[in-house]
Amino acid sequence: MELPLILNMGLIFFFLWSSSYLLAPSGVDAMRAIPFGNETDYLSLLAFKDQIIHDPSKALGSWNNSIHFCDWEGVACSRKHQQRVIALDLSSCGLVGSLSPSIGNLTFLHRLHLENNGFISEIPLELGRLRRLKHLNLSFNSFQGVIPVNLTYCLELLTLDLSGNQLKGKIPVDVASLTKLGELNLANNSLTGFIPPSIGNLSSLETLQLYVNHLHGSIPEEISQLTNLQYLRVSVNDLTGTIPGRLYNMSSLIRFSVASNDLQGRLPPDIGITLPNLQRLLLDLNQFYGPIPATLANASELSFIAMSGNNFSGRVPSELGRLAGLRYINLQDNQLEAKNARGWEFIDSLVNCSQLEILALDQNILGGMLPSSVVNLSSHLQVLVMGNNQISGRIPHGIGNLANLNALGLGENHLTGTIPESMGMLSRLEMLALHMNRFTGQIPFSLGNLTLLTGLFMYQNYLQGPIPPSLGNLQHLSHLDLSNNHFSGTIPKEIVSLPSLSIFFDLSSNSLVGSLPREIGSLKNLPILNISRNMLSGNIPSTLGDCEILEVLHLHNNLFQGIIPQSVRNIKGLQELDLSHNNLTGPIPVFLEDLNQLENLNLSFNHLEGEVPVKGVFKNATQVSVEGNNGLCGGVPELHLPPCRGRSSKKRQWPLLLKIVIPVAVAASCVSLLLSFFILRQKRKPKNGTPIVPLLEDQFPRVSYTELVRATEGFSSTNLIGRGGYGSVYKGILGPQQTTVAVKVFNLQCRGASKSFLAECEVLRSARHRNLVKIMTSCSMVDYRGTDFKALVFEFIPNGSLEKWLHPVLDEHHHSESLSLLQRLNIAVDVAEAIDYLHNNCQPSIVHCDLKPSNVLLDNEMVAHVADFGLARFMSKATPSSLTDKSSSIRIRGSLGYIAPEYGAGGRVSTSGDVYSYGILLLEMLTGKKPVDDMFEDGLSLRKFVEIAFPDGIMAIVDPLMPLAEEESKIYECLISMASIGLSCSNELARKRSNMSDVATTMHAIRDAYL
Template structure:
């Protein structure tokens, strides 16, 4: 070893240091070129993060707000918008926040290279496609927000590699598949948002492993199963949202161990069971409770009043019963209380105590009590509720009495709806002081008096509905000041006078204007053309006259136009051709003349056209819309011809006759016609009266016998074993009915033998012959023949032979005790619907398809027979009247051969007052028949006395308590909602049919159409 002097050693060290510095300097010179990319951009640091951001930008297809404008070669990437780099690790990206910039495109997989990333927030943009699997490489990620985008596919299960995650927000996308069970291994997770996707499967049972979880949102997915029991282990949980899924079962009892819970949202699921009585004690920090749209039952727990910070309660659309707890008045912060669509009750002061207590809730803004079983008078305390109240809903209850004085105290109301109750008295003028009101619905009550003039002060109103009341007087022109009104419904009242031009000048009227079923007169003002945005106009069943204004054509957005049952005259205006989107046009029961315009052929959207009972004439169009005869109704227009064969109109007169032949024809035809006329006249004067006197019933009887095989008295004796009592199947006012077997084909028949000793029996026989010789319909009892001769003792004998209907009369099905036995099963609702439709179709045929029309005059269950297929057949035409030229026939007319009696309980009231038979009388009887089908009670039941009738009985229960009056023998299906709607619709139809005012009754064609629609709705069929 060689030892160098000390000086030499110091020199050696200096040389070494010099070499090191040189090497470092050389290296730095070599690195400089790599810091400049091909474009000349200065990178100043880590290549990976810089290149990853560039790759991210390359996948952005739209940047409407220029959020990435700063991402250019003049700015160091750590200073780009939304990019934050680490202070400790220079040039490493720790946060990328580009939320709410409207970016669209793919999320580049290169994002997984930002391995120092703590926060990635891209919410509220337009990213689509799948979430890249590469996100699982971000092991330091704590906050991942991809919400409010359009991401698709499944949630990547490898996100669980991001073990530092505290916030995971994937809500409001289009994600599918199941919630990865691996997510439950993210032990540091505090907030998990997966709502508003289309996730399926169940909530992972291991969700209880997330011991730090405070907020869990799964609402608006397609999750099923039950809420896991393990959720009770989340002792830090503050918010649980799982509304609008398909969750079933009950709320797990362990949930009530989570005393930290503040917001609990499980509305719109299929959960059931009762809510524990200690809920308000278990969750002292409750702020929001949303259980609506489930199947919870039992009472509302009174302990909710202990949750002193509770602000929001929604338990609507469940099966809660009992009273609304008055303890809710102890919640000083309560601002939203929704208990609608339950079975909550109130009928006395005790039941309404809750309303008194709610006056303590000074922040209350929403109070929804609609669709319950509240009844009795509305307490005056309602006017002392919070002055902050904006929404007050009381619809579909059974509340009676007047609207309390002082309602104007609720000065901040936006919505006020009291519809479908039993409110009486006048509408208070003070309602006009609720200046902020946007919706006012007082329909389906019993309000009287005039429409308050003060309603014109509610200038912010968008909906005003006062229909189905007893309002009188003119329509106030002050309503024309409601310039924001989109709905105006004044239908079915007793309004008189003309239609004010002012309400036809409201530019916002767009949804519908309904003035139907009143007593309005005058013309339809031309100003109707100003309703350029209106979709539906109904002014039917009034007494409006004059021409249909041509300005209606300016309402080019109209889809539904009902002008029926008025006195309009003139032609159908050509201007209606401008309404290209018209779907329904009803001009029936007016005095319109002229031809059917051909422009109707070209209305592409038209689905229903009713021109019945006018005076239209000429050739029927055959193109376009008119090819489908089922969509066109033209009854009662006798001068129409041609058209498609299904309409069965007469052919139009030929146009081939030449004028030069007329003189010759006239010379030949006129003399011959004159001679024939003279012969007929002589025959009428001298011969016909004698024949009529000697045999007054021969023409009718022989006409009927000519149509069918003749039968003798002897044949009927043999068929019925001498009219044996063992074959007696019924007895009526004018005779008896026997079962028989006719030879030679052994046909089972029903033989109606008239007791000619009974005054009027012979005339009843003639009446039935007159009807049955021309009436043919599947729902009428089929006549086989008649017999009119003398018996073995020389006495007159008259009988009618009908097909045998094996299941007997409807009377015995509805009241089985009458024949001393019970049928195997009572009629179901669907069977009753079918029978009611059969009867309506039969009566519609008699009124509108027979020439001339026939009025039955004795429509009741005992005159309706049921066959083996449960099809109904209307019979017994002994009191029927044949109408002449659609005009009523006087009951007191001395020339009338039959005195109309009818049956007590079914006969129309005007028959006793005016003595006029009309088709409306049958409609009245049909309404009573419908009530009997619904309730199982006869109109002459012992309970109906002291002013109570079957109609009144139904009217009182309509519509909230309709289930309480249903025939107890009627088996009902499980779908209570659909059944209830069907029963309400049937009751409503019966009430319309049995209205005391003839003019306000439906016509039987509309009744038949309505009944078919009710059945279609009950069976779930879409009806147009």
Template sequence: MSSRLLSLSPVLFSVLFHVGFIVLACTAFGFTNETDKQALLAIKDNIPGDPFRVLSSWNDSINFCDWQGVICSRRHQRVAILSLSSINLVGSISPHIGNLTFLRDIYLNNNSFHGTIPQEIGQLSRLQQLWLNINSFQGEFPTNLTRCLNLRVVNISGNNLVGKIPMELGSLSNLLNLSLSKNHFSGKIPPSLGNLSALRTLVLNYNNLEGSIPFELGQLSHLQSLGLSSNNLSGVVPNPFYNISSINYFVLSSNQLRGTLPPDLGLTLPNLQILYLGNNQFTGTIPPSLVNASRLVKIDTTVNALIGPVPMNLGSLLYLQWLTIGSNALGAKKDNDLTFINSLINCTNLRLLYLNDNGFGGVLPNSIVNLSTKLTELMMDQNYIYGSIPQGIENLKNLELLSLNQNMLTGSIPETIGQVSMLAELYIYENNISGKIPTSIGNISQLNVFSSRKNMLEGSIPVSLGSCKNLQVLDVGYNRLIGPVPEQVLDLSSLSIALLLSHNQLTGPLPPQVGDLKNLAQLDISENKLSGEIPSSIGNCLVLQLLHMEGNLLEGTIPSSLKQLRGIEVLDLSRNNLSGEIPRFLGEFSFIQNLNLSYNSFEGEVPSEGVFMNATAFSILGNNKLCGGIKTLELPECPVKVSDKKEKLSARGLMIIIVISTTLSLTLLIACFCAILCLNRKTKARSYPDHQLGNWYPTLSYAQLLQATNGFSSANLIGEGRYGSVYKGILNFGEQVVAVKVLNLQQHGANKSFLAECETMKNIQHRNLLKIITSCSSICFNGNDFKALVFEFMPNGSLESWLYPNFSDQQNSKYLDLIARLNIAIDVASALEYLHHHCGTTIIHCDLKPSNVLLDNKLCAHVGDFGLARFLPTTIGKSDHTQSTSSTAVRGTIGYVAPGNQLLS
């Protein structure tokens, strides 16, 4: 052996020596196959949830390279690929993953991993692909990841990551795909991303990014997919973007971008397939050159300020599936505005056509019935269209949504509408449509919503509607309908949102089957000619929030079963022939905001508890036999009730009564005093509406707030506190942006905080106090209590976010100069001066801190969050002062004592 070694050349001998040394060194330092195995076992230990038992194969019975989800390199038998996607794993990623030094690809996407992404991943110098999307990772982006210079794919979308996007990402020159959407990243888009010359995909949708789109990103000449939607980006789109001819996915919707679209857009972006520009501030016209991007599949420009005609040649886009251009200023209210629809007949793949809320005029074209049979949604509402719904509508056999409301349509509803069997939502309200509701509508088994209010429909409500077993909303109010309310309609247990039959000429009694609508939220039968008594079964409608029965011929008493409607917010029984006493249980409704019993024949004593303590929340006008109640009503006192047996009292009996009365007078006086104290305590313990904002604030239901915040989506979450979460919401069809503070009623003290904030905010008004719009105290669709406060939205967030920006992104942080800081200090001082000296009863905030100071678009400060506020009597005597300072509990934020706390705590 030694002779053979000696015969080797010195160079070869040296090479063999060094290779052997490296092998020995690697063994000594632990970089072996055994290291990979131990690292995998450590990863397994951090994953307690493995419903499909995928990791059960990770044991000593087989080589770790044969473990499920593990792929080793052939040459070194080291872990090269870790593939565990979409198997519902629950746990965190062990830092030992950094010991898999040969790891090239990581696929852990679509699981339930949580915790932070380990910085140790930055040790994987061979790493090329990192797929961690659709999990629940928290914390900031792992900056050490930028050391992996061979990275080609980074996909961390669909997590809960926060902080800034690191500018160091611009050093990953081999990166092809960067997807960080659906997180909570804030700050600006780093201009350094423009250095990623090989980048093909950049997707940052659904974050909290702000500022303008960096001009440097226009240098990404190979970019194919650009997604920046649902952020807070502003300014104009840099012109170089419109010259990246490779782009096929161009998504900028739901920002605050402005500017016009280049007239040659379709020429410079010939590969365009997806164009989403909706919910911005774009102006100008839709470029006719779009037809040159012949592979266009989806076009969305909704909610902008586009004007002019729609190009006539869009029918050349044979692959077109979406054309959603609603909520602009397109059209000129002229007869030829809708001529372009004729060309769309050639788009045989068309599925969505949104033309709503524009200025389109002219006759509703018959050509709509010749549109693609794949069409599922057709919206043409809120325009200036006249004519009638064309015959042949049944050709659109896959139509699920038809919205023609708020136009000037005439004629009748075609009988063939019943052949559109997939139709789920039919909106034709606020037109001039006449004739009868076709009985064939009962053939539409998928129908969820039928809204035809404010037309001239006549005849009876078809009993065939009882066959629509999925119907949730039936709105046929403000028509000329006659006859009874069909029992078959009231048998629809699916009716859960609204049954609206008001302002017709319906007759007869309300059938007892109304009690079967156990999930109904709104019932309106007002302004008809309904007679008979209120069915006692209506008490079974436990979810009712609004009940309108006014303007009918109803008689009898209010049934006691109505006490079961504990979530009722509006109850209107006015202008009927109801009689008897006003039930006291009406005062026990905790959520009621409006009770109208006026113009009936009620008699007896008016209750003085609950809603009856607030004269602005109820009305009893036109009931001339009532007495008692609160003093504001100025009703006569109720007579003392005496027995019907009129017996003459003897002088001796009278004397006995006088003696007994005299003897017990002191006892009675003490008992009355105790009863008054007890009543006061009960009154204070209950959450009556007078503790909330009052009837002069707008009424918003749980359903409206649910819709305004997109289902309280995490994408709309703008803050979290001890007692709840704050969401950005949009009310009134996009006209009003608000902040919705939803209380977590499971948190001890949340309800008290809600009542304190309502009581405070309804008594104060100052330009430097956060303006409250309304409150909502209701029941959610699951039957649980729901409380929320709705405030004016402050676009510049809290003072804290300006004073204490994230350390890793100080270069791009918000900045307040000396003048701005001084103005904010003056604003806060003005608010406190008002609260302490000029709002009647002195109010102490008790939790003043930078996070409770909000800034509007002009950086004017507004003090908010009065959940811990205290009222202080104007004059504090010695004993009062002693009592007010006897508590040793600290109010406010832990680790922070607000000014004024020393007086109240």
């Protein structure tokens, strides 16, 4: 009885199996038919595919019935549970679309990696069904909304990475239930609120990254319960308070980062004792102060120290030399000191750190002689930067011992002597910055051995002799600046033959002679060429037209002769052309009308003759300067040139014109059209490479539009910190070090914006002073829509403008901080020193042209930095400071209330105009009243207001918000002195104003007397 039953059961099973086989697709499909029970996974994957609207890499091309879904790209199935999906990995495929809720049906899924794609919308709640999920990475997409609370149902989750999206809301408190979670990364989102204390329940957590959000409050004490934590990073938030004391007892902590917050206070003196296993310490961009604790050396495992952008002071502790595994030290942008040999003892001690690779000490107040022991540092040292300090003496001759050095930065110090010949032994050097020192002698011939060098900066020294032709060996050199020295001889053709020069090439303000080599045409990738203010002669070579990518060309103040070569017409993107102060002859070429990008053309003080064109750049007289050419006529009326004499035509000329000239012209036109058609076709071919960006510093090489979009969160209004006449300024977080910057985006639809961009580039590239805002880099390319985009990236000055402090907005309780008298004195001294530097220590002198409180920025220490050089002008060294710059126009420059009276009457730009603006600014600081205040009418002005009260009634007009607590007589004397300087500087007659050097000296004396 049992056997027939068994046979019957077997027949039934065979029938069911054969039926499913017969109903399955034929051929390959039949062999790979979906077995019963796995339709859910198959259909879930198809639903996932249906939500993808763009698949540029064809990652889902294999997702069809030709092969089994377990063989689809990015899909992995289980061996234990056959044909059940356990992994879906489609990272970096460029996929765009929504994440289908059906993903929650892949119940055997262990790993889901979709990072670095273009997923949008919200993260589906159905992910909470994936109870077996161990690794979830959705980072660097465009997910929005909140973090799904029911992710906490994924009890097996080991890693969770949702960074780089646009998630909002708070960190779910329930995340604490993920007790097996080892890595939690929610960085680069828009999360708000506090860090929940319950996060301390994640007992297995090893990595916690919450940086670049909007979290506030303090770091909860409960984090100290995470005994397995190795990496903690909460950079770039709005966290406050101090670092929890119990955090220092976490024995397994490997990396501790609280960079870019508002944390204040001193470091605990026992930090090294309480963190014995610490390997990486990141405290960048906070407000820590006081000395660096010597006990830090007790953290014997420490290899990485980053403390830049704080207010640490005192000496660098020599005890750091005990850290045998130390590889990285970044202490830049602090107040660290070294006045003598004792202050430099830390260099002697670091000789013991045989693994040291990076030593960054720039932007401190290190002084005294650079110790010779610096040449005995680790043979692994790759970066040594000590720029922007007060270091004196010579560079030790043994500097060539640092054979693996990639970057050496010693610019902006007080170094003297000659550049050591041994520097040519640094064969791996890529960047060498020795600018703004007091070096003498010649450039060593051995520098030609640095064949990997990309940047060479030696401007503003006292170097002399010929420029060595050996520099032509530097086949990777992209930016070269030897300006403002005393070089003589000719320009070596070996240097102008370097096709690698693609950022800028500046030999201006030297004593070079001879002609400009024809090899200049080799610089086909160069956007900025400046060889002005030399004694070069001969004709401008026609090969210059081969430099088709040039945007800025300065050949002024030389002895060039002959005509302007026709080949210049090939430089279609030329924006600024200055050929002034030469001996050029002939007519102004008509082709200059066709250079559509040209915004600044200076042909003044030559021997040009004939009719001035009226189209293109010539339509706007403010963009063209042709004065000093007595043979010119015509042009637009605003140029005030004499009319051209009419040409008489004789009838007997017509037969010749008809028979000879016209046929020849027609034939030439046909040939020209054919050639033009061919050239246009060649030019329309796409060029390889990225847009050339005129960089001004090396900290962020070739910053792109995309990077700036990401840094400013899409130029979000929440990051907008100011608007000006030519654009807007945004706060941003840029670069791998997450540096806070200010990004000035120019509105190129505004007339003069491009010219303002170039002006700021030119001024800030050549001007360096502690009281000038520091430019970091620039961006000149096209945006996503294909339109021109220009921006400047500055250091971020956190305390805003002087305007905000002088005229604060009162809160609901009518309270507001205001500047004390001492703070105002300090700011006045800082501004005076900055303007004095521009007028008297730059070659050539620079006139700011728009000095006002909104262009004076205050840092954390309330040190003033003069900003916004969009209207600035260089002064010709051939004219005294009281006269105009050759490129100045008669239009009014500056802001209403601060403009010198002579500008309004058509006078020329001069240094005395800045002095007037400074005087008004000083009176505004004294009274708290703007020069355009409503009270100033019927002949009353700010200057008149102070003049009437001076000196007896001075106390009656002082800013009522200024706190005055000192001895009354002391205050009175100080205020009288300030008012006197303000009145003197703002005199209506320019000749009666003091020069800025005397003003700065007097302001120093006033402050010293007050102190």
